[in-house]
Amino acid sequence: MGSLSRQAFFQELGSGCLLPTVQQGLEQVWQLLLICLVCRLSWRLGLPNFLKHLSTVVGGFYTLYLFFELHMVWVVLLSLLCYLILFLCRHSSSRGPFLSITILIYLLLGELHMMDTTTWHKMRGSQMVVAMKAVSLAFDLDKGIVDKVPSPVEFMGYIYFVGTVIFGPWISFNSYMDAVESRKLSVSWFMKSVISCVKSQLCLLISNCVAPYLFPYFIPVFGNKLLRKWLQAYENSLSFHFSNYFVSFLGETTTTLAGAGFTEEKDNLKWDMTIAKPLYVEFPRSMVEVVTSWNLPMSRWLNTYVFRKALRYGSFTAIIMTYTASALLHGLSFHIGAVLLTLGFITYIEHVLRKRLSAILNACVLSKRCPSDCKHRHKKELWVYLINGTFSMLALLHLTYLGSDFRPQDGVASHTIQKWTQLSWTSHWLTFALWVFYRLIL
Amino acid sequence: MSRKTRRWMFHIFLCLGIIYLKMGGFSTVLALGASIICNKIPGLAPRQRIICQSRPDAIIVIGEGAQMGINECQFQFKHGRWNCSALGERTVFGKELKVGSKEAAFMYAIIAAGVAHAITSACTRGNLSECSCDKDKQGFYAHDNGWKWGGCSADVRYGLGFSKVFMDAKEIKHSARTLMNLHNNEVGRKVLERNMRLECKCHGVSGSCATRTCWTTLPKFRELGYILKDKYTSAIHVEPVKATRHKRPTFLKIKKPYSYRKPMDTDLVYIEKSPNYCEADLRSGSIGTQGRVCNKTLMHHPNGCDLMCCGRGYNTHQYSRVWQCNCKFFWCCYVKCNTCSERTEVYTCK
Numbered sequence: 001m002g003s004l005s006r007q008a009f010f011q012e013l014g015s016g017c018l019l020p021t022v023q024q025g026l027e028q029v030w031q032l033l034l035i036c037l038v039c040r041l042s043w044r045l046g047l048p049n050f051l052k053h054l055s056t057v058v059g060g061f062y063t064l065y066l067f068f069e070l071h072m073v074w075v076v077l078l079s080l081l082c083y084l085i086l087f088l089c090r091h092s093s094s095r096g097p098f099l100s101i102t103i104l105i106y107l108l109l110g111e112l113h114m115m116d117t118t119t120w121h122k123m124r125g126s127q128m129v130v131a132m133k134a135v136s137l138a139f140d141l142d143k144g145i146v147d148k149v150p151s152p153v154e155f156m157g158y159i160y161f162v163g164t165v166i167f168g169p170w171i172s173f174n175s176y177m178d179a180v181e182s183r184k185l186s187v188s189w190f191m192k193s194v195i196s197c198v199k200s201q202l203c204l205l206i207s208n209c210v211a212p213y214l215f216p217y218f219i220p221v222f223g224n225k226l227l228r229k230w231l232q233a234y235e236n237s238l239s240f241h242f243s244n245y246f247v248s249f250l251g252e253t254t255t256t257l258a259g260a261g262f263t264e265e266k267d268n269l270k271w272d273m274t275i276a277k278p279l280y281v282e283f284p285r286s287m288v289e290v291v292t293s294w295n296l297p298m299s300r301w302l303n304t305y306v307f308r309k310a311l312r313y314g315s316f317t318a319i320i321m322t323y324t325a326s327a328l329l330h331g332l333s334f335h336i337g338a339v340l341l342t343l344g345f346i347t348y349i350e351h352v353l354r355k356r357l358s359a360i361l362n363a364c365v366l367s368k369r370c371p372s373d374c375k376h377r378h379k380k381e382l383w384v385y386l387i388n389g390t391f392s393m394l395a396l397l398h399l400t401y402l403g404s405d406f407r408p409q410d411g412v413a414s415h416t417i418q419k420w421t422q423l424s425w426t427s428h429w430l431t432f433a434l435w436v437f438y439r440l441i442l
Numbered sequence: 443m444s445r446k447t448r449r450w451m452f453h454i455f456l457c458l459g460i461i462y463l464k465m466g467g468f469s470t471v472l473a474l475g476a477s478i479i480c481n482k483i484p485g486l487a488p489r490q491r492i493i494c495q496s497r498p499d500a501i502i503v504i505g506e507g508a509q510m511g512i513n514e515c516q517f518q519f520k521h522g523r524w525n526c527s528a529l530g531e532r533t534v535f536g537k538e539l540k541v542g543s544k545e546a547a548f549m550y551a552i553i554a555a556g557v558a559h560a561i562t563s564a565c566t567r568g569n570l571s572e573c574s575c576d577k578d579k580q581g582f583y584a585h586d587n588g589w590k591w592g593g594c595s596a597d598v599r600y601g602l603g604f605s606k607v608f609m610d611a612k613e614i615k616h617s618a619r620t621l622m623n624l625h626n627n628e629v630g631r632k633v634l635e636r637n638m639r640l641e642c643k644c645h646g647v648s649g650s651c652a653t654r655t656c657w658t659t660l661p662k663f664r665e666l667g668y669i670l671k672d673k674y675t676s677a678i679h680v681e682p683v684k685a686t687r688h689k690r691p692t693f694l695k696i697k698k699p700y701s702y703r704k705p706m707d708t709d710l711v712y713i714e715k716s717p718n719y720c721e722a723d724l725r726s727g728s729i730g731t732q733g734r735v736c737n738k739t740l741m742h743h744p745n746g747c748d749l750m751c752c753g754r755g756y757n758t759h760q761y762s763r764v765w766q767c768n769c770k771f772f773w774c775c776y777v778k779c780n781t782c783s784e785r786t787e788v789y790t791c792k
Binding site: 020021024025028029067068122123125126128129166167168169204207208240243244246247251330336 | 644645646647649650651652653655656
C-alpha cells in the first residue's frame, strides 16, 4: 500500500493529470490565439497604418485584461511612463540610459511598495517584455537605427502588439513595423502556427505529468538516499524546463499567428521564429550554450543592449552586469537573483577555462561549437570528445542543481539556501574547483 | 439433416443467442447474480444489502476500500499487542468489536476513510457509473485566488457521501456505541477530505505566473493512516447523554465531572477503556500475544518482550543458516566455495 502499482499509477495519471492539463492548457489560451488570428486577418484588409496599430492596441488591451484583469493598469502605467520619457527626451542623445534608469526605478517601486507578491508574480513576464521593448527602442533611437520618435499610436501598437504582449518574446521595433506591412497568408505560416501550438501543449504535458513522476514510474530507478535527492532535483528541474518551453512555443505561436516572427531574403519569406532550443538545453554542450538556448530573443536583447555596452569595463564585469540586468528584469527575487548570479559565475569560469584548454591542447573544446574551418589541430580525437562530454555532464549537473528549487510560488531566501544545502552546494564547490584549476594552468 | 444444414442451424442459434444477450439477457443475468452475491456476503446489515443490490458495481470498490483500511490498520499497529489481526481473518465486513475502545475507534475511522478513498479513485478512473469528474470545478473560477479552474479532479464529495450512506447504514440502534461509531466514521472521512491536495504549476515568461494549471489528487492512503494513528493516540473518552424522557442516548460528551463539552468533530472518541490485549478475547478483537515474535533488546517499546509478553516471559528459538560463500572459479574448470553459517535467535511470547 506504500505506493500505487505502475499500471494503476498510469491509469490515474491519464485521467487525473493528462486530461485536465490539456483542457486547461487550451481553455486558457484559445481566446488569445483567436485574437491574434483576428488581428492578422484584419491587417490584411488594407487598412491605413494607424488603424492597424490601433487594432493591435485594442487586441493587446483585451488580452491583458483577459489574463490579469484590473491589474493590467500596472503594465499600462509602465508603457505610458516610457512614452512620456521618450517624448520629453526627444532631442537628447542619451535616451537609452535615462529610460533604463526610469524603468528600473518603476520596477523596484512596484515590487516593493505598490502591489502584493502574487499579483506581481503573475504579470512579471509582461512587465519584463514591455521594459525590454521600451529600452531597445530608446537605444535604437540613440543609434539612429530608428530615425525618429514614433507616434503615440505606433508606440502603443509596438508595446501592446497582441502577438507578444502576454508570453513574449521581445521583438525589435523595426520587426514590428515590418509585421505591420502584413505579409500574405500562406500554408507555411499556418503550419508554423499549428506546429508551435502542438509543441507547446506537448511541453505542458511533460511539465505537469511526466517530469514530476519521472522516477520511479517512468524510469524505474530508485537509488539510495543521496541519489534520490538528486533524482528529485532533476525532476523539479525538468518540470521547470518544460514549463519554459511551453511558454516559449506558445510565444512562437502567438507571434507567428499575429503576423510577426519571419525573416526575408530577396522575396524568400520564412516563418522561422525560434525562442527556445530544448535539445540544446537538455543535452547541453556547455552552460554558455544553455543560457543562450533558453530564450534566444532575450539573449539577443541582453547581448545588444547590455553586454556590448558594458564590455568597455572588461569582459568579467560585462558578464556580471548582464546577469544583474537579467535578474533586475525578473524582479527583486532573491531566488532568481541567486540563480542568475551563480549562473553568471559558472558560465564565465567555464568559458575562460575551455578557452585556455583549447589554446593549450590546440583542440576543439571551446564553449561554443567550432565552425568547420577552425584552425585547431585536434578535432575528432577520442579524448576531445571525452573532454567535451565531461563538460556536458557538468552542465547537466549544474542545471539539475540550479533548477531544483523552482516552485509554483516564489520561495523565500531560506528555501533556496536550504535546497542548495541539501545538495551540499555541489555546483558552487565544483565551480570553485574549476576556477582553481584554471588559475593553475594560466 | 445434412452436415451443412446442421452447421448452418448451429450458426443461426449462436447468432440469436448473442443478440439475446446484447439486448438485455446479460443485464438480467447480472442483476440476478448481484442479488445472490449480496445475500451471501456475511456481515452486511439489511440496509447495506439493499444498497449492494442497487449498486453492484460499487460493492466491489467498497470491498477494496474496506480491505485497504484493514491493511492500513494492520500496518499501523503491527508492533502493538493489538495488531488488527482478528479483523482480517474473517470477512472484510467483519464482526463488530464489542468493546468500545480506542482501537475500535481507529478501526471504524480507517475503514470509512478507505471506502471513501476507493470510491473517489474509482470515480476518477471512470470505473463507476453515476459519477465521474468533479463537475463543480469545470470551467469555473475557483475561490483560490481567482485562478481559472478546469479539467477532471478527484470528486471526493461523491466518495464521502457514498461512504457515509453505506457505512452508517449499519448503525441503526440508538445506543452509545452507535453514536461512537457514527462519530468515528465521520472523523475518518473528514481526514480524507481535509488532506485532498491541490497541485498547481505556474507558466509564464521566465518562470512568472501568467497562467496556471491545477488539479487535485488523493493523498496516499498511508498518509491518512499516520494521521489517524496520531488521532488514536489522543483519542477522547466520552460518555452518552440522555436528553429525552425515552432514556436513549442523544449525544456524546467528554467524560469529565460537571462538564458538558462535546468532543470536536475531528477527534476520535471511545466509550470504554481498552483491555490489555494480553489474552485472547474475541469481544475486544484481541487474539492475545501468545506466540507473537518480539524483540529482546528493546526495553519499554511495544515490540519489546517485556511489554509484548505481559510479563509472562518468552521462549527462545535458535536457527542456523548455512550457505555457500566466497565462491571462486578455477581454470579450468571448476568452482570452489567455502561454507558459511549464521546462527539467529527468535523470541516468541509464552
